[in-house]
Amino acid sequence: MSWRDAKQDGEARARLILDQVGSARPASVRLTDYEDEPCYFFLHPGAEWGFEYQRMVTRAVQRILKRDGVTVRLKTIRLADYVDWLAENGLENSTETRARFIAEQ
Numbered sequence: 324m325s326w327r328d329a330k331q332d333g334e335a336r337a338r339l340i341l342d343q344v345g346s347a348r349p350a351s352v353r354l355t356d357y358e359d360e361p362c363y364f365f366l367h368p369g370a371e372w373g374f375e376y377q378r379m380v381t382r383a384v385q386r387i388l389k390r391d392g393v394t395v396r397l398k399t400i401r402l403a404d405y406v407d408w409l410a411e412n413g414l415e416n417s418t419e420t421r422a423r424f425i426a427e428q
């Protein structure tokens with residue numbers, strides 16, 4: 324997939340975010356990035372996009388949101404942090420705990 328494809332996918336995702344944010348400015352959103360490819364695929368088994376493409380889409384979303392006056396915070400997720408979080412909270416790895424971890428970051 325090309326940068327052009329990523330830009331189109333980014334525009335679609337940015338529209339969804341902008342719809343949620345509405346017209347209120349200043350607005351702030353957090354986008355998630357992943358430390359590396361193993362982290363991305365561990366936290367997103369069966370992901371529809373490859374790691375590099377997902378990163379391109381995230382960058383496109385970031386640019387579009389900034390252009391539209393939204394403050395964007397990019398949070399990089401590390402697999403080691405996830406494993407530590409599971410141990411600290413006595414949790415097992417599951418779809419639900421992965422989603423919860425990402426949301427709490």
